[in-house]
Amino acid sequence: MSGSKGGGEDSSTTTGTEAPLLSVRGLHVAFPGRRGAAAARAVDGVDLDIRRGEIVALVGESGCGKTTLARALLGLVRPTGGRVTFDGASLAYSARALKAYRRRAQLVLQDPSGSLNPRHTVYDIVAEGLRIHGRAGDERTAVAEALARAGLRPPERFFLRYPHELSGGQRQRVVIAGALVLRPELLVADEPVASLDASVRGEILALLLRLRTELGLAALVVTHDLGLAWNIADRVAVMYLGRIVETGPVEQVLTAPRHPYTRALLSVLPEAPGTPVVLTGEPPDPSYVPGGCRFHVRCPVLAGGEAERAGVADACRTTELEILRGGDASQVACHWARADRPAAGRPG
Template sequence: MTPTEPPALLTARDLRVVFPGRSGAAPARAVDQVELEIRPGEIVALVGESGCGKSTLARALLGLVKPTAGEVSFAGRPLTYSTRALRAYRRRAQLVLQDPIGSLNPRHTVYDAVAEGLRIHGHSGDERAAVADALSRAGLRPPERFFLRYPHELSGGQRQRVVIAGALVLEPELLVADEPVASLDASVRGEILDLLLRLRTELGLAALVVTHDLGLAWNIADRVAVMYLGRIVETGRVEQVLTAPQHPYTRALLSVLPDAPGDPVILTGEPPDPSRIPTGCRFRARCPVLASGEAERAGVADACRTEDPAVLDAGPTAQAACHWVHAQVTA
């Protein structure tokens, strides 16, 4: 943290989530020694391939999955897992899912869907006014026009706004949005992203946006955290990570974007399996730097095969977990 940055709102330290293996299979290390911070009013994009552990990490940060080890802190206090503590925490940190159809009960009106959180938490104020305010902030105006509608009567973008309103009604400090625009048309995606940016400006909301879309990260995030096989392998300011990526995995993800310069980097080897994390660098089986001999020439190939790389500085505003990157930085 620099002198001008506020203390972190949400912090994960050495966070691990291990799921038992089925039918004698090895345990799956879905989240493995993750370090992450989100500051007040900051939007962090968590990016990576499907199966890398992004959604499990998001749920662990919200207390929906209890970590196997490590610690989550919110506003400087460690998260505890009693029913009362989690209930209080979930007023301050809310989840927005990617599938608004699955998130909304088809038998509930918009009003009831948004009011549900208030009722669960025993809201003692004016329920109707709170629901109307949340819908209005989510861009559904006039809000009364939507009170008696059902999910099937709304467009996809409107349904997602209802889900966001259901989070906003509790006046949280943090939103965790898991692929919040993945199921929407391109034009509607832009509207929802603009809404998230506006909420950050108007309400000071912080957000963790889970996505596989690096273009979305560029458009919305202040910082980016790149996840591979349960670990954050690169993190930093969005302009640093997406214009000057350091980790070979980040470079490969960016190389396949439509406007990326040069040829796309096609990752070879087996896809990630959290029950079979290799020794050494977890990316080594698919790493183009190791395969091309660049790691050998840099004198780090043996370390790539035997040593788990630490997360170290990899530029003015970024960090990466990669022996080859560390060799370039110190050369």
């Protein structure tokens, strides 16, 4: 993969012994089915930790549950099972508790045009959080500092502008400034550069890395782009059909992927060697999660006979894998990846 690995520049920001800032255990989010249909298991058992100053990339195809998980972490969707812990305290869902929590954890959406009120000036957009949360102090100074940190300088030049007067990159910086003005400890960024031109994406990613360095911000970056994860993240969690199927340090996962799903996602990057792996069909309906390994109906390793040769084909079809634990360690939910195969058959 081309480009420098930005997420590894400040490895001192995380350690395996410090308590996570955000911790998720056994999280489930299900949505009722229509007309008596089975519930859609959008998030189906997830453990995840994010430490202070750490950037974690959550990757996977559209529809795999990434955005639902991100929203559940912020209390925007109430889990049907499991728990979310922030700074050692379980997340409570009263209006007062959620308001206090959202001063410390902020969401950055992928479409700045859709998340900015076209009738409000940049100043009012950024100041809105201060007004909602009743933060004391000089509002003008706080807005100017947030805009400057987001790369809009001199900030006063943007105060009276409206979103339609800004470029796409500038609008995304305004969204980030609106999150920064409350001085949060965690950003959850849902596809933060998906709607931007390629020339602007690198600038926004560099901004997120700088904010981590300058402010000690932690971040969960939701993306379908493994190239983005390579350039920004310390760790990566690969999600499929509501569950994390591979996780670990980003360089280890993306240079030596163990799960066939991760390998398929990586194979379609422009700089990837070999022939792209084309997965058949779409991810299954989350109302009807397949038995056994939830990836087995699309798995090229099973379809190609490699799982049979490794003696795990029956397990792939019938034996469900456990939820991967939180923490920093590399883990994979795959019978084939865990099988005792000859070295030449191992991925990577």
